[in-house]
Amino acid sequence: MMLQANAEWRRYARLELTPFRLFIIPVVGVLVILAACSGGQPAETRWLIRITNTWFVFCAFWGMQGANLSVVDEVAGGTWDQQRLSHQSAWKLLWGKWLGSTVFSWYGVFWGVVLSLPFGMPWRHVGLLLALMLTGQALGVLFSFANVIRMRQVRRAKMAGLRQGSAVVSGLLVLAGACILNADDNISRVWGDTLVAVCLWLPWPALIAHRLARIELQERVTPVVWLALVAFHTAFVCLPLAGTRSFSGLRLLEVLTIVALAYTYLTGFFERLDTLKLLNLIKIRNWQMLWSQVPVSWLLAIVSVAACCVYALVLSTGGETRAEPGFSVQAIITIVLFGLRDWLLLVFIQLSVAAHKESYGATAFGFSLVYVIVPLLAFLSGFEGFTPFCWSFNLDQAAVWQPLPTLALVTGLTFWRVKKILESQLSVSIKTITQE
Amino acid sequence: MGSILEVRHLTVDMPGKRVLDNVSFGLDRGTITALVGPNGAGKSTLMRCIVALDPIWHGTVTLEGVNVSETPRAMHRQVGYLADDFGLYDELSVAHCLEHVGLARGLSPEAIQTRLQVVVRETQLAELLPHRAGVLSKGQRQRVGLALALLHDPILLVLDEPATGLDPEARQLLGECLNALRQAGKTILVSSHILAELEQYATHMLLLDAGRLKTFVPVGSQNAVVRCRLILRVSGGQETGGRFLATQPGVQELKATPEGFLFDWLAPETELTALLEACLVAKVPVIGLERVQERMEQVYLQQVAR
Numbered sequence: 001m002m003l004q005a006n007a008e009w010r011r012y013a014r015l016e017l018t019p020f021r022l023f024i025i026p027v028v029g030v031l032v033i034l035a036a037c038s039g040g041q042p043a044e045t046r047w048l049i050r051i052t053n054t055w056f057v058f059c060a061f062w063g064m065q066g067a068n069l070s071v072v073d074e075v076a077g078g079t080w081d082q083q084r085l086s087h088q089s090a091w092k093l094l095w096g097k098w099l100g101s102t103v104f105s106w107y108g109v110f111w112g113v114v115l116s117l118p119f120g121m122p123w124r125h126v127g128l129l130l131a132l133m134l135t136g137q138a139l140g141v142l143f144s145f146a147n148v149i150r151m152r153q154v155r156r157a158k159m160a161g162l163r164q165g166s167a168v169v170s171g172l173l174v175l176a177g178a179c180i181l182n183a184d185d186n187i188s189r190v191w192g193d194t195l196v197a198v199c200l201w202l203p204w205p206a207l208i209a210h211r212l213a214r215i216e217l218q219e220r221v222t223p224v225v226w227l228a229l230v231a232f233h234t235a236f237v238c239l240p241l242a243g244t245r246s247f248s249g250l251r252l253l254e255v256l257t258i259v260a261l262a263y264t265y266l267t268g269f270f271e272r273l274d275t276l277k278l279l280n281l282i283k284i285r286n287w288q289m290l291w292s293q294v295p296v297s298w299l300l301a302i303v304s305v306a307a308c309c310v311y312a313l314v315l316s317t318g319g320e321t322r323a324e325p326g327f328s329v330q331a332i333i334t335i336v337l338f339g340l341r342d343w344l345l346l347v348f349i350q351l352s353v354a355a356h357k358e359s360y361g362a363t364a365f366g367f368s369l370v371y372v373i374v375p376l377l378a379f380l381s382g383f384e385g386f387t388p389f390c391w392s393f394n395l396d397q398a399a400v401w402q403p404l405p406t407l408a409l410v411t412g413l414t415f416w417r418v419k420k421i422l423e424s425q426l427s428v429s430i431k432t433i434t435q436e
Numbered sequence: 437m438g439s440i441l442e443v444r445h446l447t448v449d450m451p452g453k454r455v456l457d458n459v460s461f462g463l464d465r466g467t468i469t470a471l472v473g474p475n476g477a478g479k480s481t482l483m484r485c486i487v488a489l490d491p492i493w494h495g496t497v498t499l500e501g502v503n504v505s506e507t508p509r510a511m512h513r514q515v516g517y518l519a520d521d522f523g524l525y526d527e528l529s530v531a532h533c534l535e536h537v538g539l540a541r542g543l544s545p546e547a548i549q550t551r552l553q554v555v556v557r558e559t560q561l562a563e564l565l566p567h568r569a570g571v572l573s574k575g576q577r578q579r580v581g582l583a584l585a586l587l588h589d590p591i592l593l594v595l596d597e598p599a600t601g602l603d604p605e606a607r608q609l610l611g612e613c614l615n616a617l618r619q620a621g622k623t624i625l626v627s628s629h630i631l632a633e634l635e636q637y638a639t640h641m642l643l644l645d646a647g648r649l650k651t652f653v654p655v656g657s658q659n660a661v662v663r664c665r666l667i668l669r670v671s672g673g674q675e676t677g678g679r680f681l682a683t684q685p686g687v688q689e690l691k692a693t694p695e696g697f698l699f700d701w702l703a704p705e706t707e708l709t710a711l712l713e714a715c716l717v718a719k720v721p722v723i724g725l726e727r728v729q730e731r732m733e734q735v736y737l738q739q740v741a742r
Contacts, residue, residue, distance in 0.1 A: 078523025
């Protein structure tokens with residue numbers, strides 16, 4: 001009844017569950033079983049389970065791809081504005097997309113389960129596959145919502161590579177998330193732990209996709225979910241280590257730094273800042289709206305820098321030093337400062353590229369300049385000592401002051417750019433309105 | 437009639453370009469306003485801001501007193517919007533497309549059926565209901581788009597270039613449909629480049645140029661105060677006629693021509709009878725009164741050329 005009342009789910013069900021498809025799936029399934037059982041040997045039954053596994057994987061990726069295209073196809077087809085104007089809540093739209101765009105893959109899974117359980121397919125195996133499917137599909141919907149911002153800026157053809165790539169990334173993330181807790185070969189423990197891990201991961205892509213859906217529907221949002229996500233990832237990686245001897249405050253700091261910086265870089269490259277919107281909000285001092293619009297990369301950069309620096313300071317004053325292989329406190333601060341420098345470089349590049357143009361080329365050039373061209377020129381001209389100002393591999397030897405010159409330069413450039421923008425048309429428009 | 441939609445000091449900036457510059461106007465209930473202007477004038481941006489699809493940072497848009505930027509979702513419930521590049525779910529039938537949008541718009545199944553009957557009649561879609569949206573012609577798709585925008589019974593209808601690509605018959609049909617909707621009390625904002633077609637149904641013209649509001653005037657409907665160009669044909673008596681017409685209220689930009697007098701009429705068309713009667717009483721030798729066509733185009737060209 002709930003599904004029937006969801007406009008999106010009904011639309012997908014009409015499109016995906018055609019009479020031919022409803023008919024052909026069980027027929028093919030039965031034919032495969034008949035072929036497998038024709039010999040009546042256990043070997044054939046094992047072959048059947050392998051076929052079923054392959055079928056489940058196929059269904060999982062089919063569903064994930066459907067979810068991946070669920071929103072971007074609407075933008076490309078010109079129907080997304082109607083969805084945005086509809087009366088559906090963000091949750092209703094989200095789960096309509098999630099379960100609707102994947103409805104045919106679920107139909108396939110249903111017949112796979114029905115036909116394979118009598119032949120000894122373990123329940124825990126099925127449960128894990130279903131959990132993986134749900135997570136992958138939620139990631140697919142998340143990528144689809146995330147790509148909408150870019151869809152408005154580039155042609156659909158250019159999006160094809162990114163969309164296909166996002167499907168692969170979805171799959172890899174699911175597998176990585178599922179396997180991260182498992183280090184031994186005990187198969188029963190692997191299934192159980194993986195199921196727990198997947199269930200822990202499942203709500204996050206859905207929560208983030210919900211946030212993006214709210215933005216699309218022009219509803220108010222806050223970036224709290226991103227803060228919670230950083231905390232969750234840190235806990236997710238640290239908890240299994242908590243009882244071991246190698247775990248320490250320093251190890252927790254390492255994990256937090258790596259998680260926060262990884263998200264900063266990832267989202268910085270993939271999420272285009274709506275700089276005009278943010279500058280408008282700063283200018284009119286609408287702090288509540290600004291807080292609701294803070295992009296992920298900005299927030300995570302702030303979180304990573306603040307959390308890591310404060311914690312590193314606490315550790316260094318408490319006298320804790322590196323007992324196990326890993327980073328020192330100084331190395332972590334150096335990494336954070338290099339990360340902050342790169343984040344500001346991203347902001348500067350995105351502020352310098354027109355809103356309707358893509359920033360991939362400029363970003364690639366900017367980072368090539370810092371990481372390749374300048375160090376190479378320094379090397380060729382005999383100034384090898386200049387390279388650590390750009391980057392340093394040997395972090396234990398790295399000094400905290402090394403990132404500071406480039407950080408200062410990029411900070412200055414960014415402030416100059418912000419000042420120029422604020423001085424231009426924006427201030428003129430506000431003056432015009434104020435005068436009237 | 438009170439203003440149903442108020443736009444005040446609306447300004448939209450993009451890096452390097454001001455798309456809308458301090459635009460202010462109000463739309464009365466039961467009017468059709470033609471939004472015209474050259475390419476890149478900001479017509480689509482204005483429409484998207486009004487229907488709360490694009491955020492508003494400077495200025496306000498209020499629909500029946502409710503601020504759109506504060507409650508965009510409330511605006512979504514009250515407005516029907518047809519984008520210039522709107523799409524349909526090509527694999528669904530027209531009936532299923534309408535049902536989907538009705539459900540997404542929060543209508544109950546009973547309400548959907550009731551509204552379907554109304555919009556199918558208004559947009560003359562009955563024979564198209566079983567067809568797949570993907571096989572429809574451009575004109576038929578526009579009618580389906582219009583039906584989708586009307587399904588939830590909005591008070592304001594915003595149509596971005598609905599006549600583009602339509603043949604004359606389909607344009608005629610669209611005009612009839614919009615006139616019927618206006619008579620039913622809908623307020624309509626419609627953009628188009630085909631001024632002659634807009635003239636058939638528009639009650640007001642709103643001209644944008646380079647993001648600025650150049651003019652917002654009432655045009656040729658029967659009962660509204662209109663600006664229309666007329667020629668009063670006379671057989672002699674030029675001097676008497678000229679003096680008499682110059683004193684009449686509603687007569688502006690009076691010019692004597694070999695055929696008679698050319699002037700702008702700025703009053704309800706119904707008052708033209710009184711003008712003719714007054715001419716006869718004043719012994720002006722009237723042999724005919726004719727409307728000079730293309731008045732919207734003239735206004736447009738005059739304003740854009742300034």
